[in-house]
Amino acid sequence: MDADGVLGGLDPEQEQAARAVRGPVxxxxxxxxxxxxxxxxxxxxxVQCGAVPASQLLAVTFTARAAGEMRTxxxxxxxxxxxxxxxxAAALRQLRYFAPRVLGGALPNxxxxxxxxxxxxxxxxxxxxxxxxxxxxxxSELEWAKVTLTGPTDYPARAAAxxxxxPAPVETILAVMTAYEETKSRAGVLDFEDLLLVTxxxxxxHPSVAEEIRARYRHFVVDEYQDVSxxxxxxxxxxxxxxxxxxxxxDPNQTIYSFTGASxxxxxxxxxxxxxxxxxxxxxxYRSTPEVVGLANQVLGRRSVLRLVGxxxxxxxxxxxxxxxxxxxxxxVAARCRALLDGGTPASEIAVLFRVNAQxxxxxxxxxxxxxxxxxxxxxxxxxxxxIREAIVLLRGAARAPADADAGxxxxxxxxxxxxxxxxxxxxxxxxxxxxxxxxxESLAALVGLAEELAATVPAAGLPELAVELEQRAAxxxxxxxxxxxxxxxxxxxxxxxxxxxxxxxxxxxxPIQHATTDPQVDEERRLLYxxxxxxxxxxxLSWALARSPxxxxxxxxxxxxxxxxxxxxxxxxxxxxxGNRDLPDGADPELFARLRSWRTSRAEVQRVPPYVVLNDxxxxxxxxxxxxxxxxxxxIAGIGQRKLDLYGAxxxxxxxxxxxxxxxxxxxxxxx
Numbered sequence: 001m002d003a004d005g006v007l008g009g010l011d012p013e014q015e016q017a018a019r020a021v022r023g024p025v026x027x028x029x030x031x032x033x034x035x036x037x038x039x040x041x042x043x044x045x046x047v048q049c050g051a052v053p054a055s056q057l058l059a060v061t062f063t064a065r066a067a068g069e070m071r072t073x074x075x076x077x078x079x080x081x082x083x084x085x086x087x088x089a090a091a092l093r094q095l096r097y098f099a100p101r102v103l104g105g106a107l108p109n110x111x112x113x114x115x116x117x118x119x120x121x122x123x124x125x126x127x128x129x130x131x132x133x134x135x136x137x138x139x140s141e142l143e144w145a146k147v148t149l150t151g152p153t154d155y156p157a158r159a160a161a162x163x164x165x166x167p168a169p170v171e172t173i174l175a176v177m178t179a180y181e182e183t184k185s186r187a188g189v190l191d192f193e194d195l196l197l198v199t200x201x202x203x204x205x206h207p208s209v210a211e212e213i214r215a216r217y218r219h220f221v222v223d224e225y226q227d228v229s230x231x232x233x234x235x236x237x238x239x240x241x242x243x244x245x246x247x248x249x250x251d252p253n254q255t256i257y258s259f260t261g262a263s264x265x266x267x268x269x270x271x272x273x274x275x276x277x278x279x280x281x282x283x284x285x286y287r288s289t290p291e292v293v294g295l296a297n298q299v300l301g302r303r304s305v306l307r308l309v310g311x312x313x314x315x316x317x318x319x320x321x322x323x324x325x326x327x328x329x330x331x332x333v334a335a336r337c338r339a340l341l342d343g344g345t346p347a348s349e350i351a352v353l354f355r356v357n358a359q360x361x362x363x364x365x366x367x368x369x370x371x372x373x374x375x376x377x378x379x380x381x382x383x384x385x386x387x388i389r390e391a392i393v394l395l396r397g398a399a400r401a402p403a404d405a406d407a408g409x410x411x412x413x414x415x416x417x418x419x420x421x422x423x424x425x426x427x428x429x430x431x432x433x434x435x436x437x438x439x440x441x442e443s444l445a446a447l448v449g450l451a452e453e454l455a456a457t458v459p460a461a462g463l464p465e466l467a468v469e470l471e472q473r474a475a476x477x478x479x480x481x482x483x484x485x486x487x488x489x490x491x492x493x494x495x496x497x498x499x500x501x502x503x504x505x506x507x508x509x510x511x512p513i514q515h516a517t518t519d520p521q522v523d524e525e526r527r528l529l530y531x532x533x534x535x536x537x538x539x540x541x542l543s544w545a546l547a548r549s550p551x552x553x554x555x556x557x558x559x560x561x562x563x564x565x566x567x568x569x570x571x572x573x574x575x576x577x578x579x580g581n582r583d584l585p586d587g588a589d590p591e592l593f594a595r596l597r598s599w600r601t602s603r604a605e606v607q608r609v610p611p612y613v614v615l616n617d618x619x620x621x622x623x624x625x626x627x628x629x630x631x632x633x634x635x636x637i638a639g640i641g642q643r644k645l646d647l648y649g650a651x652x653x654x655x656x657x658x659x660x661x662x663x664x665x666x667x668x669x670x671x672x673x
Contacts, residue, residue, distance in 0.1 A: 003048035006041055006077060014038045017280040020247070021046035023219070024274035026267070027249040030306040031296070031534035032287025032497075039221055039249050040070055044077040052219045054081035058239070059221040061086055066223060066495075083217075087232050088192055091199040098209050102202040111184070111191045114139055118176070121183050125175035127168070132386070133440045137167035138176055140260075145177065146193035147229040147261035152177055163518040167437060196235050203238035214241045225250035225270075227262040244274055252305040256491060256528045258520070268305075283308055285534075287497055289315030292540050296533045298565050303523060308534075318533075320566040321543040325552060326359075326505070327453060328616045329545040330366035333502050335622060335638030336541070337485050338370045340500060347373055349499040351486040353532050355510045358382075358442030360487050361450075363504070369641045373484030377492050383474040387424065387440045391447055392470055394420050399463035416463055417451040430514070449549050456551035456613050458643070469643070490532045501536035503529070506544040506559040529561050542566065550613040585625040593624035595655055603648065615639060615648065627656050 007015050014034055017027050018041045029035035043059065046052040059082060061067040070084040085093070092110075099107040111117060115132065118139050122130040130138070141164070144150075150158050155177070156170050166173060184191065190198065203210045217239060222228065225248035228236070240246060248270060255264040271277045283306055285293045290310030295318045297307055323329040337350055352363050352374075361382035367374045382388060398420045418428065426444045431437045447470075454461045454469055486498065505511070512525030533540065542562070546554040558566060584593060597611075597620060604611040615623075619639030628634040634653060635645055651661035 003045055006045045006048055010038070010041060011284055013280055013282050013284065014041070017282070018042040018045045020278045020280065021049065021051040023245040023247055024270070024277040025247040026270040026274075026277050026279045027247065027282065028267075028279065028306055029249050029251055029282040030285060030308045031251060031254060031531070032285040032293075032308070033282035034284075034286055035223075035249055035251075035282065036066075036069065036073065038282060039223065039247070040073040040077065042247065043074060043082055043221060044079045046219075047079050047082070054079060056217060057082050057219040057221065058090065058217040059084040059223070060090060060236070061223045062227055063495075064089070070223075087235065088195055091195050091235060094213060095195065095199045095202065098202055098206075102206055102209060103198075107190075109189050110195065111189050114191050117183050117187070117189075118142070118180060121176050121179035124179040124183070125172060127172065127176070133437050134167055137437055138173065141167060141173055142177055142180060143193060144259075144261050146197070147231040149230045149234065163521055165515055193231065196231050200231075200235040200238045203235075203241075210238070210241060213239065214243070218243070219245045219247075221247045221249070223249055225267045226252050226255045226264045227257050228266050229261040230263065231261075233266050246274070253300060253527055254494065254531055256494065256524060256531055258524055281306060284311050285309065286311050288312065288534060288537055291315055291317050292533065292536050292538070295540065295565065296530055299526065299530045299533055299561060303526065312537075315538045318540040318542060320562070321541065322558065323543065323545040324554070324616070325547040325550045326362050326449070326545045327366070327550060328618065329504060329543050330362040331369075331616065331639040332618045333363065333504060333541075333543070334366035334370045334372060335618060336502070337367060337372045338636075338638060341372060345500060347484045348486070350502075351488060351493065351496075351498040351500070351535065352502045352504060353488055353490055353493050353535065354505050355490055355513060355528070356442055357489055358446050359505050359510075361443075361446050363487055365641075366638065367485060367487075370636065370638045374487050375484045377486055377488040382443070382446070383470075385443055387443050388447070391421060391424060391444055392467075392474075394423055395447075395463060395470070396467050399467040413455040413461055413463070413466060414448055414451045417448050417466065420463075421447065452549040452552060456549065458647075459607070490528045493535050494531050497535050497537055499537045500539040501532070501541070503532045503540070503542045504544075506542055506562060507556040508558070508560055509556070511559045511561065526561050529559070584621045588621055588625035589627065590624070592627070592656065593620060596620045596623060596652070599651060599655055599661055603651070615644065615652075623652060623656065628653065629656070 007018055010018060011034075014037065017025070017038050021042070027035070027038060029038065039059075043052075043057065047054045047057070059067075059070055061070060061084065064086055067084045067086055067089070071082075074080075074082055074084070083090070095102075096107045099105065115135050118135045119130060122135065122138065127134075141159075144164070145155055145159075148158070152174050155174060159166065159170070168176075184194075203213060220236070220239060222236065227250070236246075248267060250264075250267045252264045252268055255262065258264075266273075271279055285308040288296070288310060289312050291314065293308045293310035297304060321329075321332065323332065333352060337352075340350060341347055354360065354363070360376060364374065364376070364382055383392075395417065398416070418426075421444050424444065426441065430441050430445075450469070451466055454466055458465065486496075488496075506529075511529055512522050516522050516525045544556070544558045546556050548556075584590065596615075597617075600611050600614045600620065603614045607614070616639060619637060622637045622639075623634075626633065626637060628637065630653070631645070631649065634640055634649060640649075654661050
């Protein structure tokens with residue numbers, strides 16, 4: 001393919017960027033605007049027209065997957081010899097070659113998992129008992145200090161200025177920081193942050209090394225430049241050596257990793273640091289429908305650096321839904337997923353995105369209940385998490401102990417679970433800040449939520465019943481899957497896209513997260529929601545729940561980021577609201593729906609629980625639409641798991657047949673289950 005042929009099919013802004021073959025060049029590329037296409041065509045064009053020798057160009061990415069995709073695309077464009085590597089891979093290759101010259105010998109071993117060294121350092125620093133959660137948070141803090149080029153002297157002030165919630169007193173962190181460097185030195189090893197730091201220092205301090213590297217690489221392209229850290233920028237500056245043949249591409253609207261040390265300032269300040277830069281803005285969104293693009297623009301509002309313009313044909317308007325509690329929200333999402341699969345949508349084209357990994361359990365369960373396969377991306381399945389495995393062992397042990405005199409009283413089960421979890425140093429008060437400690441707390445809090453849900457449905461339930469419930473849930477959620485609906489956190493979803501996206505749990509305290517207290521932190525949370533919205537190609541549904549558990553206090557409110565965007569009320573989703581016929585699924589029988597609601601009211605009075613705890617309106621509507629004739633038909637409906645089947649199955653099937661509710665083989669509907 002000749003040089004002009006490479007430019008075929010590019011839009012005007014993409015072509016402008018591709019023709020800018022010499023730096024400095026800054027490409028501001030919004031979500032879905034063809035960023036990778038643009039930079040690969042720019043590289044190909046610069047090589048094909050003779051402006052840049054392929055062997056002298058280094059393209060730097062943040063992930064091995066992105067580097068592999070870039071190499072594949074360049075090969076398809078007929079370009080060979082361009083190096084596409086991550087920062088770490090490029091540094092490793094260079095330092096391994098120059099180690100005898102700058103280190104006096106072979107490159108030291110790299111530490112793949114630094115927790116063991118952190119544990120040794122914590123002991124030397126006087127921390128007598130450091131669990132894995134604290135060690136992970138200490139590791140994160142030491143990594144942040146290293147990638148932001150923050151030494152021990154500056155650490156207290158800079159950590160405070162960044163609004164970091166520290167996992168230990170600052171004096172303790174400084175002691176661990178010093179001990180960690182000494183531990184690595186004695187062991188003769190480097191970590192991955194050292195890899196970049198030592199490579200940069202080798203170039204800065206050894207003229208012969210600098211000359212050789214700069215002769216080898218004269219042109220640089222850096223992808224995802226909004227996520228570069230001060231340490232990575234230092235290495236890039238060392239590579240450049242004052243030259244400006246540099247092309248950077250990034251999206252300030254997708255800066256969501258500041259907590260790890262990334263800084264968008266290098267991208268935003270690029271024209272000032274490189275006078276005479278060519279700046280190109282890619283704003284044509286080819287990924288999402290205009291309706292999704294419009295919502296994305298609304299989420300950022302005046303904070304947006306790039307306002308997107310949708311290029312696809314119109315599609316459905318984004319939907320908003322409000323629920324009484326999280327299980328009702330999850331059941332509705334699962335029902336929609338089931339309907340989509342039944343209608344021919346591939347499971348791989350559906351995603352459920354949430355803010356924190358602890359939210360996954362409710363959706364793992366809801367999807368398993370309706371037979372929808374799923375894959376969890378970027379985290380462990382709920383019942384595979386170490387803290388959950390440990391908690392379940394303790395709960396099983398407590399379930400075998402003699403029952404207390406007040407077992408079965410209101411609130412007894414949740415209280416018993418809280419008491420058991422206290423042995424794991426869990427309390428009802430969340431730890432400050434984020435990190436591993438907060439994730440662990442959220443996971444254990446989800447177990448308390450499950451206990452509250454079970455107690456609301458079966459007031460007499462105790463620890464033995466909860467143990468059985470957890471065993472059943474674990475069995476259902478550990479089923480292996482080959483292809484399924486994607487469950488992922490918003491951070492893990494970056495760079496991906498699906499035809500259908502559900503954004504769930506959009507309440508204040510979660511989006512934005514509770515520990516986002518400074519203006520920059522809240523702004524980053526807003527950008528995180530923007531990232532979630534822009535993952536959807538066609539169908540987008542945003543939802544939230546007013547309470548965590550059925551029967552719980554409705555103390556939540558929708559995310560502040562949805563004010564002025566979502567309608568003030570979302571009546572179709574309110575599980576206990578007065579549901580009109582217009583809100584019923586297509587084909588639903590209004591008379592059957594009314595009889596089911598009447599029966600539900602009676603059952604709720606007997607159990608002394610709110611009606612939606614029996615079955616919510618979404619589930620009743622699906623029953624009225626599908627009119628199941630047998631148990632398989634009934635359990636195919638979202639919200640009908642084994643416990644609900646045991647409690648209410650016979651009654652519901654009788655009502656569908658037009659009969660009076662009867663006690664039958666499926667159970668009498670009594671609280672005994």
